[in-house]
Amino acid sequence: MHTKKVTLKVFRFNAKTDYLPYYKTYELEVSDHEVMLDLLNRIKWEYDGSFSYRRSCRHGICGACGIKVNGKSILACKENAFEMTHLFGDELILEPQSKKRAIKDMIIDKSDFWAKHEAVTPYVVADIDEHPEHENQISQAQLAQMLDADYCIQCGACHYACPVIEVNDEFFGPAAFVAAYRFAIDSRDNATHERLKATAQMGQGVWDCVKCFECQEACPKDIAPIEKITRLHTMQFEHKVAVPNIATRHAEGFVRSIKKHGFLDEADIVVYSEGYLGMYKHLKTAYKMIKAGKIHWNDGLPWVDNVPKSKNLEEIAKLIEISQTNKL
Ligand code: SF4
Ligand code: SF4
Ligand code: FES
Incomplete structure (x- = not known):
């Protein structure tokens, strides 16, 4: 020793x-x-x-x-x-x-942590027979869908490492999102829709996450909250509860751009998600991008299309068509 x-x-x-x-x-x-x-x-x-x-x-x-x-x-x-x-x-x-x-x-004082945990209904909501004849089982494949979300021990490390929690009292935080995903994906649960609606709201929901990865770094159980946050994004689109806002339109803007060109149209994403007025917030960045040759000075104008088209555009459009879940 x-x-x-x-x-x-x-x-x-x-x-x-x-x-x-x-x-x-x-x-x-x-x-x-x-x-x-x-x-x-x-x-x-x-x-x-x-x-x-x-x-x-x-x-x-x-x-x-x-x-x-x-x-x-x-x-x-x-x-x-x-x-x-x-x-x-x-x-x-x-x-x-x-x-x-x-x-x-x-x-x-962890009361904010527990209040947010409670806000996502962290348990299976189901109409279960009080005296069942056999266990209410889920399949191995359904269990695998939970990823490692079920291993969360509510220690709070991710929650108190999250910078958004420090500036926004409404934000549910990474641990609550892990719990929301855990129960939303549970095949026995009947409250998935409500959970997804709650986590889709601006201010409190997943769209206010700034993807800084602090929660991931902090978790002593090696759970990846961002992975669950991303799954919740997708599920919100699938359940048609994603609400139009800058963040969701930004996500949709990617699809729109790829569908149209097979390439990313950086200027169009900004116009699509924030509108022409919102575009003025990004003039400094746009200037740097023009200087670096990433965009052209007249990109973003509705009658100008400077982005080349991929030679596989038809195939790309088909792939998007069969995989797309929801339009805002
Ligand atoms: S990635 Fe999102 S949830 Fe995680 S710490 Fe950063 S802002 Fe918070
Ligand atoms: S740090 Fe990990 S184990 Fe702790 S509350 Fe967050 S996700 Fe759960
Ligand atoms: S004492 Fe229980 S996790 Fe450390």
């Missing part, structure tokens, strides 16, 4: 008594078999009984022990302490998932 001295700079705050948070330093002789949760336990048991954090299962299942180490979201019971020092050196900074929501040390 190897050991080494590790310096822990730990976020401390008691919302009842402290005006501002502060950091307290602890020096621990750490062994190579300890996980970060062991270090939290040792701070509490060996140094300060008032130190507070959440934990329950110690097996990466309950999602309670999510914290940040040097800014990286982790489950404290899953990450080996030595491996953390290999990543960040022998001084580790321990912080809660969201400092502005801290109640006591590592414990945060």
